Amino acid sequence: MRNKNVLITGGLGFIGSNLARRLVKDGAKVTIVDSLIPEYGGNPHNLHDVKDQMEINITDVRDSISMDQFIPDQDFLFNLAGQTSHLDSMENPFTDLDINAKAQLSILEACRKHNPDIRIVFASTRQIYGKPQYLPVDEKHPWHPVDINGVNKMAGEWYHIVYNDVYGISASVLRLTNTYGPRMRIKDARQTFLGIWIRSLLEGKPIQVFGDGRQRRDYNHVDDVVDALLLAATRSEAKGKIFNLGAPDPLSLEDTAKLMCDQIEGANYEKIPFPEDRKAIDIGDFVCDYQAFQSTFGWKPKVNFREGISKSIEYFRKNLDYYI
Amino acid sequence: MRNKNVLITGGLGFIGSNLARRLVKDGAKVTIVDSLIPEYGGNPHNLHDVKDQMEINITDVRDSISMDQFIPDQDFLFNLAGQTSHLDSMENPFTDLDINAKAQLSILEACRKHNPDIRIVFASTRQIYGKPQYLPVDEKHPWHPVDINGVNKMAGEWYHIVYNDVYGISASVLRLTNTYGPRMRIKDARQTFLGIWIRSLLEGKPIQVFGDGRQRRDYNHVDDVVDALLLAATRSEAKGKIFNLGAPDPLSLEDTAKLMCDQIEGANYEKIPFPEDRKAIDIGDFVCDYQAFQSTFGWKPKVNFREGISKSIEYFRKNLDYYI
Numbered sequence: 001m002r003n004k005n006v007l008i009t010g011g012l013g014f015i016g017s018n019l020a021r022r023l024v025k026d027g028a029k030v031t032i033v034d035s036l037i038p039e040y041g042g043n044p045h046n047l048h049d050v051k052d053q054m055e056i057n058i059t060d061v062r063d064s065i066s067m068d069q070f071i072p073d074q075d076f077l078f079n080l081a082g083q084t085s086h087l088d089s090m091e092n093p094f095t096d097l098d099i100n101a102k103a104q105l106s107i108l109e110a111c112r113k114h115n116p117d118i119r120i121v122f123a124s125t126r127q128i129y130g131k132p133q134y135l136p137v138d139e140k141h142p143w144h145p146v147d148i149n150g151v152n153k154m155a156g157e158w159y160h161i162v163y164n165d166v167y168g169i170s171a172s173v174l175r176l177t178n179t180y181g182p183r184m185r186i187k188d189a190r191q192t193f194l195g196i197w198i199r200s201l202l203e204g205k206p207i208q209v210f211g212d213g214r215q216r217r218d219y220n221h222v223d224d225v226v227d228a229l230l231l232a233a234t235r236s237e238a239k240g241k242i243f244n245l246g247a248p249d250p251l252s253l254e255d256t257a258k259l260m261c262d263q264i265e266g267a268n269y270e271k272i273p274f275p276e277d278r279k280a281i282d283i284g285d286f287v288c289d290y291q292a293f294q295s296t297f298g299w300k301p302k303v304n305f306r307e308g309i310s311k312s313i314e315y316f317r318k319n320l321d322y323y324i
Numbered sequence: 325m326r327n328k329n330v331l332i333t334g335g336l337g338f339i340g341s342n343l344a345r346r347l348v349k350d351g352a353k354v355t356i357v358d359s360l361i362p363e364y365g366g367n368p369h370n371l372h373d374v375k376d377q378m379e380i381n382i383t384d385v386r387d388s389i390s391m392d393q394f395i396p397d398q399d400f401l402f403n404l405a406g407q408t409s410h411l412d413s414m415e416n417p418f419t420d421l422d423i424n425a426k427a428q429l430s431i432l433e434a435c436r437k438h439n440p441d442i443r444i445v446f447a448s449t450r451q452i453y454g455k456p457q458y459l460p461v462d463e464k465h466p467w468h469p470v471d472i473n474g475v476n477k478m479a480g481e482w483y484h485i486v487y488n489d490v491y492g493i494s495a496s497v498l499r500l501t502n503t504y505g506p507r508m509r510i511k512d513a514r515q516t517f518l519g520i521w522i523r524s525l526l527e528g529k530p531i532q533v534f535g536d537g538r539q540r541r542d543y544n545h546v547d548d549v550v551d552a553l554l555l556a557a558t559r560s561e562a563k564g565k566i567f568n569l570g571a572p573d574p575l576s577l578e579d580t581a582k583l584m585c586d587q588i589e590g591a592n593y594e595k596i597p598f599p600e601d602r603k604a605i606d607i608g609d610f611v612c613d614y615q616a617f618q619s620t621f622g623w624k625p626k627v628n629f630r631e632g633i634s635k636s637i638e639y640f641r642k643n644l645d646y647y648i
Contacts, residue, residue, distance in 0.1 A: 152479065158478065162469060
């Protein structure tokens, strides 16, 4: 990526900021766009120590006139800006539509008009599959979004594939599972429940596990996701394709809570009944099949969950004030 | 449907007007919403002889304030308004998004707020499947929209399913294949190529077949589609479900052209190379598998294509001035 011009939407967010840090280390010329909407993942602290090594713009991807300025001359676009909260998407479906679908279309239109040679990677979500009909869930699994966020992310990813197929604008889609690590949002559960669990741990409160805690989940450390994003951006086999990410060591929610409590002396968890609004969109066990991505690119998760969560807790312990 | 309050969006259009005529015959109280946008299917002539038997409102489904007025008190909503042209969706992707996705979400929000007991049927399209990986294409076939229209229709149908699943607003989706019959748009190919072919026949011009004419298509007569819409609206097994329609007698484009030319003395067709813009989104053979809908509801197409096209040509011969 040395000397490449790279645009990251949502670059002050969790995954975007970790990617940006990697890219400047690799010698790329990084431009960040982030709206810093308080409910989303953007956080100036995520890049405070490296901000002089990149261009940071506080702009909303829905502002197509601004976005038009950033697209030309970029070699790569990591399209990570998004509304990620399932509950927010049900409460404000039009906001979710504007960010996760319409803004994506307007970014792609800008690429078509001003920079058709750009290489795009779009971050999508395993939420598109809905409640699994079988495990692990591969890319052929039927799609059945269970909330408005899933529908709009599905539209967002398919705009990318259509622009790839029809206009030849190279675009790839990664469907991410629960991603965790330093710089994630821990204020609440808007990114993943792991965020609010880390906050609870550090504030000495019990972790709240919904239901019986037996639902299994898979977790990717952000460093592994950054590796995957870079592979998707630079390997031609990824063009026009949609791939799952995932991890080899799924855990039940209760085992996840236990493992996290092991990290802190005296920490504990409690099981509570599913809140009504969560119940309607819960999907039971979910484990992603990432064999397609693994076999095509040789990618596999390097960071073991216990080690990754331990380092993440360490990060947030030192930086807690900036994240709550 | 006797004495039921029924709202039809796109009710002055091809399928909507045929449905409206059936419903008033069955004693329903029909309200029509149609924008009469010149490029779309709405045509006042479609209901000119029965307009006193229903309420007709010239309103756009994108106008959520107007739409909010029509939703309360309806027993059924046939949600047929849509932008149907694949090429228009590539030229004006945001218009397509506003009509086929955003307006659908706003209609569903109005239902949630003002009339959650309403029963909705949404007309979607087999275009969502893209280029077939096998034939006939059933509902489990992977989805791969090849144009922006396909992406937005996919979002539109899934908003309906999410509102069904999460809020209990009964909604069903039918994915239609090429539908033809009286009152279709024949001015151009915006609804299906059969429209412009009928126009060519009646104007004494050769039918233009793109490519080698060997691509197979299946055709549903609008009367059969109206039957299917009424089944989907009234049978509980349809709630929250997506079904294909289709026909048992697919034909190659060349055979279709021959059969249509048989209807008119001296009519002929010509093969011409695929226009570039069409080529990029062409999908080869396409035949829908409608066994799920057939076995659940006992529906099958009654109108044979030769008979249906003959009667359609007869209709347009008598009414040509209103359609060109």
